[in-house]
Amino acid sequence: MSTVNGGDSSIKNQTVGLSRYQPTGQRFNRVTVSAGNNKKAHPPTTSAATLAQLATTNGSLNDQLLAAGSQKQDPQDVRGTTDDPEPSKGLDERSEEKLQRICGENIADDKNDIVKQRSTSSSSSSSSSDQKEEYKEAILLRWSDMPRHLQFNPYIYTGYRPVMTIWGCIASLFYVHNETINIMTHGLPVVYILVTVPSLLPWGSQGPLAAFLSWCHLIGAVSPWIGSFVYHLFMNLDRGEAIYKKLLQLDMLGIWISQSFGALPMIAASVHCLPETLWHCCLLTYSVLSFWGLLKAMNAWSPWERRLCFAPPFMMRMLVLTLRYLGISGGSPTALTHLVLQDFVAAAGGAVGALHIPEKWIPGKVDLFLNSHNIMHMMVVMAVYSMHAATLRDLAWMSNPSVCFAEPPTTFSSNHEEL
Template structure:
């Protein structure tokens, strides 16, 4: 944290780098550049030496905004809310990450760095909450309206709880575990999806698994600092957990897009009135 930076030796400050304790490491390297002003951060963004870091987060933002809306079959989709939830969920992690990386070197104290972490977590939360709404809606689409809205409301409630925990977390593990309950509910919804009770495009099952499975793996890799903790000092700039996490995020967002587009089209084509569900021994015909 930035407050720990203030206790480092004057020689380290003169060099522009400090060595942080293990529990404060958020990237692969123990050496973190400090002392930037806001203007310095904006100038550093234009330098090629930050291309690998800022480009890693900035390029996906531009690409997603230019391509994802064009890939959504708007003419086949009745609702505009769910597609835009998907666009927000796809681009938000990169916006939070871009702003975090851009200003993480500011020398304005621990709270500024903590706010940047909160901004980064907010982007992830939007992806986990709004980005998952199309999948949640498709899964319960043909249930009776009472069940459908209760499940959606409960998922939104868990997402709000996750946002609160994400904004108040102080450790890498706390920041990741705040998404545990929404994740577990999506697991239950996946089980429902595989039963005769659930909905959703059956051809998108693999992507439904990958969008959460790959994200979970990326979160664990980042929290455990694998593999750089096994090879100290050799992976400060490449092949570290932070690099791996960003690659896995791209894979997860791709799977989320594939699953979402399939579900959006499925919801416009399915005939729920023709579906029957046996509930507690009674056969109910759904009327939407």
């Protein structure tokens, strides 16, 4: 055998010495050649370990044979050993079996290790390649490919993100799809409002009422954007329809906070000059109507049903706005235009979104940009800006002690302070 005899001279000498003491050394050599042939099919690191095992085995076999030969001094015993092939035959078979077992076990173990390493590396590489492929290609689907709960606008044909994990949804911020405009138009205002608005509010410098209304305005101005941003970013999360409904409820909660807490400064300023009992009744009535709208909005499913949940608070705002226009109850005259735009633009945007205009007229043409939901988002941003401008004017107007001609308040903080 070329591999064993050429690899180590000591093993070659031991193999030759072993053939002197056993008449069936040819069979041993055949086993060695067989083991060597198996070794040729395996990496070099495996052959070194196998050769070491062969050297140890050959050495122990030579010692056993030499000891057996030295004990047989009687010619009759030697002749019997020579004439009777059975003892050497049995020893030779045992040696051959032992070698086969050692070589076979080592080679089988090495082969199993190599197969396991290759299978593990191939499986890990395939799984990692699948993960890379998932995020490498921004695969966008058609409306018909989406789950049923995400098929809410049949006039938007393409640009849908597939169902994704949390990290897949976050990664969708970095490529264009049909929710990109919706995410950006309500994500950027969060940063802008938190950076600029707090420094413009009076907070506690004009009493507890001013501080309370300042908090109402800040929370009401930022809450719809947070809820809408989270909803549109994770609406295709791979957690099923139940999680989608929770996200939709979060979006509706943000709108409700804007319609309730965000409008409290406007309600308070509009009835600022009414008697104190009527002032409290107006705020209490608006709060009750707002909570009724919240309960309805949490269980609403269709776009029209969700929008009609805010009709009672909207009608209350229209009533006090009429009183304000007539100069009966109070409010800054310079804020009147912004108050009209605040509700008119928001209502128009809601109608555009519910009617699916313009994609109903040109289906498939505005899938990524300028569809009804994009337009509604931009109109809502304009409406909240008008609310912000009106609130700043109303808070400044309420700080003037001479705004109400009948029983003018001494300070802004002393009027309705028990709120």
